[in-house]
Amino acid sequence: MNYINGEVNNSEVNSYPHLGLQHDDFRSAAHALVDRIIDYYGTLAERQTFPNVKPGFMRTLLPGQAPEEAENWPQVFSDVEKVIMKGSTHWNSAGFLAFFPCGTSYPALQGDLLSGAANPIGFSWASSPACTELETVMMDWLAKALNLPEFYLHNGICPGGGVIEGLASEATLMTLSSARSKAIRTQLSLHPNQTHHDIAKRLVAYSSNLSNSSVEKAGKIALVHLKLLDADKDGSLRGETLLAAIEIDKNNGKIPIYVCASLGTTACCTFDDLTEVRPICFMRTLLPGQAPEEAENWPQVFSDVEKVIMKGSTHWNSAGFLAFFPCGTSYPALLGDLLSGAANPIGFSWASSPACTELETVMMDWLAKALNLPEFYLHNGIGPGGGVIEGLASEATLMTLLSARSKAIRTQLSLHPNQTHHDIAKRLVAYSSNLSNSSVEKAGKIALVHLKLLEADKDGSLRGETLLAAIEIDKKNGKIPIYVCASLGTTACCTFDDLTEVGPICEKEGMWLHVDAAYAGSALLCPEFQYIRKGLEFTTSFNFNPHKWMMVNYDCSALWFKNSSHAVNALNVDPIYLQHEEMGSAIDYMHWQIGLGRRFRAIKIWFVLRMVGLEGLRSHVRRGVAEAKHLEGLVKKDSRYEILFPVTLGLVCFRLKIETFDEEKTNELNRKVYEAIHADRRFFITPASVGGKFIIRIATGHVNCSTAKLDECWNVIQDVTENLLGSSPHLDEYTADCSR
Template sequence: MSNFKKRKHDSKTGETRLRLGMQHDDFRNAAHTLVDRIIDYHKTVSERQTFPNVKPGFMRSLVPDQAPEDAENWPEVFSEIEEVVMKGLTHWFSSGFFGFYATAGSYPSMLGELLTSAIGSIGFSWLSSPSSTELETVMLDWLAKALDLPKFYLHNGTGPGGGVIQGTASESTLVTLLSARDKAIRPQLSIDPNQCRHDINKRLVAYTSNVSNSSVEKAGKIAFVDLKLLESDEMGSLRGKTLLDAIKEDKKNGRIPFYVCATLGTTACCSFDNLEEIEPICEKEGIWLHIDAAYAGSALLCPEFRFIAKGLECSTSFNFNPHKGMMVNLDCSALWFKDSSHVINAMNVNPIYLRHEEMGRAIDYMHWQIPLGRRFRTIKLWFVLRMVGLDGLRNHVRRGIAEAKHLEELVKTDERYEILFPVVLGLVCFRLKPELLGNKIANDENEKLYEAIHHDRRFFITPASVGGKYLIRISTGSLNCSTAKLDEFWKVTREITDKLLTKNKFTI
């Protein structure tokens, strides 16, 4: 029987220490059983129901009202994983998961997470974990080169640029917004020292598309910045004229335009803001241009898809999520700055306990993010880049896009449906045709179709609304996605559609 609470005495040092939970051999045995369980889970995950049959509050009946006073052994805990964790799990790695965007992951990445948790370093400064800082610096250069980003984003480039890993794209957007805000306020204070930062802040105005991710709007709320959602065109793209008109109107009213967030691969429909039109405007007006490529950025690994990012040369910051399309487990969001001094100016605090003798010569990533503490997230990225390789990652991206093209062709074979946006990457947006349903109730009926597929539970999908049109969006490219599974999904969708149309007496 394992000793789960044991005080040991080291006769050589006289040190007394308390080991709680497990001894070394206990951990070795438990880890073996857990790794076996993880492998079995991934081998069979697609046999599970993608979305569980649970209701809010279900967990209360599965666990005690309070934590145990005495330690429990691993076999007891292990035996409850299925009943407690799996019972209410949405299986993102299932071949039937087509919602949101496909989660990324791989065994190399999981190995990296295991090592990261074992090391336990907190790399807020170079001193706190030199390997954490320096491996991240090199890996962000590796990534920037792999994506063919402008050279000013490299740490070893000619300018002051460089990259950092944030937790999510939401954090990246907020960090860039706060950096841009600080950059905009500083010169205004020098013009009129009697002003306070709040006086200037209320004059600032930022812009993004009305199809951009909701995290951009959320960043504006957190930063107390007036963020305007500008109307996109019929393809979900923010155009230069729309932005320029908004800037002119705001400047006429005494406002200070300072930040634009342009999206490559919007969440709702995978649309692309027109960078070639937007970038010259931002450059002329001295406006910070952040590129949110959280989803689409992984596609830049493939030369044939780099056309989606034409016009990056005048951007101020760029972000994408390796944890979406690069087989790296959450959380790993790569963010680059053309000039890192702006984020450092906005985030830098320097109490004596954080100072060290290498300050000024080494990067301290605590000044590049909102929290002080940070995980050693680079190990899993390093493992994936080495054990999968760029060629393997390109093939992974290409497979996901080919799957989307396959589904697009299936949809086109049935005249009851329409594709609403070009299938450029791994997202297909479709709906039942309004003329089939009666234009006035088309959204209602398409919502019923979504709900019927969702409640069927064999597949997990998510809807969206763009330009007043309710649509169903299918995200391909997950680790276990396949054309065979998409064939099965389409068969189920057509069967559900038949029932829905018959019930409501719609015919074509």
């Protein structure tokens, strides 16, 4: 494919369906898959519950890399039985009596399919109001159905309420981190001269020795000393046991902050004694206050989708959605998600479902080769590198920072065995650009590692001299630099940190270099964008989100480690109920992530890579870049606007600039432009602030984006500009208005 100075052969680009399949092809494929799922459930009694396979079996069934050209649905569909089912542990089988039940149902599969099609990333109310609103109502329905105390209800004025996490592991970590933060704030108000680590090393949490292994893992992540107290003969944590432990710790100057009690322990389903352990919304007008007692039929539920969900949805697949970054979806990905939800394995270990782990290792190698990542990121059977599918880039950043922290603490303890974890942790320092994603800062807070946000240069890049100066200052002050998070494609303006400068410094200093390429990583599929990978040979870990620009629906984040043992050593917890005979020879991905359970996300990657093909994905990326270049051309034709950063990929950052305005007035003017576009409601865009400048950013590359729609958007922007300034701008009057 020809690509010169941003010009793309549009007929070649548009030869691929934007959603990976034609609409009618998806309709027939979805019907076939639903029929296959129903047949699968009907034949479960005939299937062997646990497969007779060994680690590595799937590599003999799949080619070593992703196909260049798209394959059709029948080709892919025919491989499901021989590749996936051959190595699947059938969690829905009547013979599956392990762990705990993992529920699924046809209504849940229908909900998952609709969710994947709408595909909102509901991090804020504004990103999709219906996503947030329905969650608050459903959490109240559940709270009432479970007869939880009223203080857990969302009521508009009370601080209580519920949230849907992915895993109980995440919930435990979130609550322990919250308790830790609350305790530190309280102690700092009493003792302002203390540091966070001075306080944190005195904190103590408690749980039963029968609690889930994720509780112990949360303590490791949060750097909070967790004490596992003996349960009584009935498997219950009793008040007297807890009280004795608390008294001992308080007498020793510790600060008890948290108890994780279990109602139904994993090993034996026993119950801690809680009686001793602890003596304005549009959607609420559309839904009843609690869950129905009797089942409703599908037509009743389906009829409410439009008036309840669509009424408040931000349509991320709309051609008018130009905010944030693209959130990819496609028909092949939806088919994969539907099959994954039907099989429903919780693939925390190889034994829990061999096919789940095996397909993931193969797909991570396919992706690494497609992106031309360094070979040390490949699974090769002997390690130590390899890839894992996380849910989010946020999780990937946290996981790599925790791994770097664990590695540094182990190293320092070997040199200074009399020091404590907190003696070392309070000296650790991590670095990133001030343009890095907010999740990097959040990871530092969770990990209790001091994160320094260094100034990017005028082109939005973190440079080596800036990093080196910060490291030298910190080393002189007795700190231990351990980690750098570099960005390839910053969120605000899609700029690139200089890995050729940052990498050698990290290598010399023995520091972990993580690359967050959440958005821009997909561009590495195209040979013409391989130049942005320069310096990857110095990296320790690399992450990108297929769910942004690779036609895979949310959530799906690919993370590679140069040496996976650092991740495993950081969070390895192996209770007997998770052990199996292939430990040591097979990968157990539960050690590569924060939580315990995990979804079968590799299926949707497999389907997309096969049914779209690498050339189809390259076409999709190139189309997004061509759209951005088109918009850039429109902006440059209007002398009132200026482009702030190079349009390298699919993001255009610009602002209205009046020569007689100072920075404050210019920012206010652009804020009014943005607010007017937002109020118009035809297009959804997002602003950013870089170097004190308020800018408007438009992201192209969404599945339904087009140059025609961008022309329409630019007309709206020009109309807004005219309305604010007038066709013959009265700048004196406008200046006076801005100062009011």
